[in-house]
Amino acid sequence: MAGSDMPLGELLEHLLGLANVSLSLWDLPENATARLINVSENATYLVEATGGHKSVLRVHRENYHTRRAIECELAWLDALSAENVVTTPGYYIGKDGSAIQEARAPGLADPRFLVLFHFVEGEAPDESGDMSAGYEQLGAIAAKCHQHTISWDKPQPFERLTWDVEAVFGDTPTWGNWRDAPEVTGDARSVLEQVETTIRNRLAAYGKAPERYNLIHADMRLANLLVDDAGTRLIDFDDCGHGWLMYDFASAISFIEDDPRIPDCKAAWLKGYQSVRQLSAEDLAEIDTFIMLRRMALLAWIGSHIEAxxxxxxxxxxxxxxARLGQAWLDDLV
Structure with a gap:
């Protein structure tokens, strides 16, 4: 949870207190309690109470999303579900009539935004063996979301993060400078400098036409699909924002770009995607560029979140x- 100078352990203690105190903002059972289940940009808690109640509380990192940006995320969730594009998690309305709550706690300098989501049943697709079926499903869902966002009359002003070249490589990168990450030295840094320059040049030529660059999920991994007998649900829209549509495949293979199964996953994703929405030759030619853009962003993320x-x-x-992946990509372009 970059953004706080406080040691992570101390920060999480304060946030746990905030999470439990804030439960009174919603109409929940009196004995509801929150326990931490994930730490990334935000802290996420499972809320449980006697009688079988379960919900998921997201405590937002400070100074990451504005209230308006969170409103826009929830608006897209609502639209995707209402228009039967994909089922997304519902959320609770607080006692004051707002979906977005704000709370303070001792030891924390800034207030935090909070959203309480419905608990979603289901299991993520198995990633231990052949992942092709899961990626084909991911591709089809991505295409449906992209078709929707291209035609969706977005509420104005529409405010979300941006996942473009400047967000990764600019003067104030969202996740930090990749050069500050661990072990970025010597030959690795030299290769990665070439990778950055090449990405910049290729994506400047590719451009940002609306059918190429629009609102995307930006974290559409198998782990964010939950499947049960009732169907498939897409969760965790916290990173959704303005970006290239093909970046959604790159985000789908986050941290496993070197897995030997990735070529099959890519083929399956494209099969699923193009069963819904056709891609141009230019789109197909730049998918590996987006894989490298995402990988560079993740390298920066590791450096700026190294306390977690x-x-x-x-x-x-x-x-x-x-660097090895980058060099192979550069070689393939020759």
Whole structure:
């Protein structure tokens, strides 16, 4: 949870207190309690109470999303579900009539925005073996979301994060500068400088026409699909924002870009996608560019979030693998 100078352990103690105190903002059972289940940009808590109540509380990182940006996320969730594009999680309205709550707690300098989501039943597709079926489903869902966003009359002003070249490589990158990540030295850095320059040049030529660049989920991984007998649900829209549509495939293989199964996953994703929406030759030609853009963003994310357990686990060798993937990509372009 970059954005706070407080040690992570101390921060999480304060946030747990905030999470539990804030439950009174909704009409929940009196004995409801929150326990941490995930830490990334935000802290996410499972809320449980006797009688079988379950819900999911998202406590937002400070200074990451504005209230308006969260309103726009929820508006897209509502539209996708209402128009039967894909089922998305519902959310609770607070006692004051608002879906977005704001709360403070001792020890935290800034208030936090909070959203309480319905608990979603189901399991994510299995990632231990052949993932092709899951990626074909992901591709079809991505295409449906893209078709929707291209034609959707978005509420104005529409405010969300941007996932373009400047957001990754600019003067104030959203997730930090990849050069500050662990082990970015020597030959690895030299290769990655070439990768950045090439990405910049190719995507400047590709452009931002609305059928190429629009509102995207930006984290549409198998882990964010939940499947049961009632159907498939797409969750975790916290990173949704303005970006290239094909970036949604790149985000779908986050952290596993070097997995030997990825070529099959890519083929399956494209099969699913093009069963709904056709892609141009230019779109297909730049998919690997977006894979490298995302990988560079993840390298920066590791560096700027290194106090958290997941980045610490991922950091060893991540820069070297990114450079190896980058060099192979550059070689293929020749």
């Amino acid at each position: 357990p997941e980045p610490q686990e991922l950091a060893p060798g991540f820069a070297a693998t990114t």
